[in-house]
Amino acid sequence: MSDQLSEKDWLDQGLKTLATRGFTALKAEPLAKAMGVSRGSFYWHFADIGAFHAAVLARWHEVAAEQIIANVEAASKDDNPLALLLRRVFGERLMLERAVRTWASVDSAARSAVQAIDRRRLSYVEGLLTQSGLSAEIARARAQIFYWAFLGFALSDQSLPKARQQAVVDELVRMSAS
Numbered sequence: 001m002s003d004q005l006s007e008k009d010w011l012d013q014g015l016k017t018l019a020t021r022g023f024t025a026l027k028a029e030p031l032a033k034a035m036g037v038s039r040g041s042f043y044w045h046f047a048d049i050g051a052f053h054a055a056v057l058a059r060w061h062e063v064a065a066e067q068i069i070a071n072v073e074a075a076s077k078d079d080n081p082l083a084l085l086l087r088r089v090f091g092e093r094l095m096l097e098r099a100v101r102t103w104a105s106v107d108s109a110a111r112s113a114v115q116a117i118d119r120r121r122l123s124y125v126e127g128l129l130t131q132s133g134l135s136a137e138i139a140r141a142r143a144q145i146f147y148w149a150f151l152g153f154a155l156s157d158q159s160l161p162k163a164r165q166q167a168v169v170d171e172l173v174r175m176s177a178s
Helices: 005-021 028-036 039-045 049-075 081-090 097-102 108-131 136-154 162-177
Strands: none
Touching: 005 028, 005 039, 005 049, 028 039, 028 108, 039 081, 049 108, 049 136, 049 162, 081 108, 081 162, 097 108, 097 136, 108 136, 136 162
């Protein structure tokens, strides 16, 4: 790679590093070495490591909430958006989710980022359930249950075979409509 990396390049490398090596690996020197550039490239885009950490958390919010929501909305013209969302999130390896939540257990900025994404995701799922005809009270309760199911899946080290995973998603979709 050249020294002409963009801020996005650094942030994407930060997310990749966070997912595979944890938040303690989010340092300028090892990241620059992994990307084949000098630390100067890092400091061209970020004032310090704190600014980088804040930008990584903002990028995580973008890819782990906003992009997923936008993709579901774009793809759901002829399909149930909640079913699309559930298939998507229960079909992913969620190493990044676990890494950010681990970081949040020891860092207040990461904890705030997790709380913000939790609110955003819950609000989105609650809205989908309300749009499907459920009362606001039931939609709120089911959104919380679905989100807890997602978090349990995300934080679990156990993966499900595809058929079992599909059965769980199918049951969650069925629950959303009843």
